[in-house]
Amino acid sequence: HRRYRPFPTVDLPQRSWPGRTQDRAPRWLSTDLRDGNQALIEPMSPKRKLALFELLVEIGYKEIEVGFPSADAADHEFIRMLIEQDRVPEDVLISVLVPARAELIRGTVEALRGARSAGIHLYNATCPTFRSVVFGMSRAECRALAVEGARLTAACCQRLLPGTEVRYQYSPELFNETEADFALDVCEAVMDVWEPGEGREIILNFPATVERATPNVFADQIEWLERNLSRREHVCLSVHPHNDRGTAVAAAELAVLAGAQRVEGCLLGGGERAGNVDLITLGLNLYTQGVDPGIDFSDLDRIRAIVEECTGQRVHPRQPYVGDLVYSAFSGSHQDAINKGFADAGARTLHTGTTLRNQQWRIPYLPIDPEDVGRSYDALVRITSQSGKGGIAYLMNARHGLRLPRELQIDFARHVQAVAEQSGGEVTPERLRACFESVYVRV
Ligand code: KIV
Ligand code: ZN
Secondary structure, three states: OOOOOOOOOOOOHHHHOOOOOOOOOOEEEEOHHHHHHHOOOOOOOHHHHHHHHHHHHHHOOOEEEEEOOOOOHHHHHHHHHHHHOOOOOOOOEEEEEEEOOHHHHHHHHHOOOOOOEEEEEEEEEOOHHHHHHHOOOOHHHHHHHHHHHHHHHHHHHHHHOOOOEEEEEEEEEOHHHOOHHHHHHHHHHHHHHHOOEOOEOEEEEEEEOOOOOOHHHHHHHHHHHHHHOOOHHHEEEEEEEEOOOOOHHHHHHHHHHOOOOEEEEEHHHOOOOOOEOEHHHHHHHHHHOOOOOOOOOOOHHHHHHHHHHHHOOOOOOOOOOOOOOOOOEOOHHHHHHHHHHHHHHHHHHHHHOOOHHHOOOOOOOOOOOHHHHOOOOOOOEOEOOOOOHHHHHHHHHHHHOOOOOHHHHHHHHHHHHHHHHHHOOOEOHHHHHHHHHHHHHOO
């Protein structure tokens, strides 16, 4: 399988401005099979879940939340199948979600029997609205629920999973709406039960369950925890941003800059309501900064096809990095700049003897080299009535091997413009060629 090449880090425009950027990738957890699946109109069949699980493993995710067995018997069956058929590679950790409710914990732990290693992810809602409106609980009762859940989880794991390496995770659900001191207090109380220490990492995961503020506010919350959590060296500080305000990617990135070490999300932003944070955008954003995300995105169209097939959700044509149109320019000025960019790269290629792929990517209007994610250059320039001579010249050269002199470019562009206005749509490379031949060759 082809691995992408990280971008060279030199001379990126971002580096010439002050401001911190990420210098390494966080740990990733995919919750496609849990948060992603629970939000689908039609939840995934076992076959689809397996196809998605295998994709996640193949491209490099090492932590995968595989279900919510107490909420769905199909999840229980799926997890049993993964374990009994030995489908989980040794370096991949599967985990399951469970609410802090005594009657659900035992059955959830049982779903993991026989696993080499497994994560158990306990949660309860901690914010004031949920405490008062949904559960009618005081702070103390809410804290006790978490502590009791942690105790029972540990006891069940010790009894039912003797040969399994268990990793504990706790999430104060609606963390972003919870009072800082109370969120910290609950997390410390859970840690008192699970006792993180040497060789015993605890994951504390902080969800923006419903995104309600600008991303800097979430990052400030994470920074505050980073400063105030005890036993910090044995805690993995994780975030779980949702995208209700459309800023989950920014929230995750700022949270990582503020101290988060791990990010939970879904491929293409699946998940409840407006989705979880999109792991592909996050990974490729790092890539554009010269940071290796540790995930193989070299065949994005295949990843997209499998996710679409498994979830039944289609990708928007403008979805960052993945959409059909994100590496296409329609307007004249953009096309002209792209044309000049390729001409310059071609000149550098000839001059230095390097290939385009080994050069620093300097093609205008294209944030990354589409070939790095398995896209061809075929769709870079699309001709409509808004296009100009630069784009037409680019296509005539790239698709038909004809380098048009400048005067001819200007003349031919007038003909193409007329064809585009007449048809009202796109002039495909084939129609462009036919137009060229009808005007200049056969006449
Ligand atoms: O969004 C959320 O709060 C969750 C938790 C259960 C982690 O999905
Ligand atoms: Zn969630």
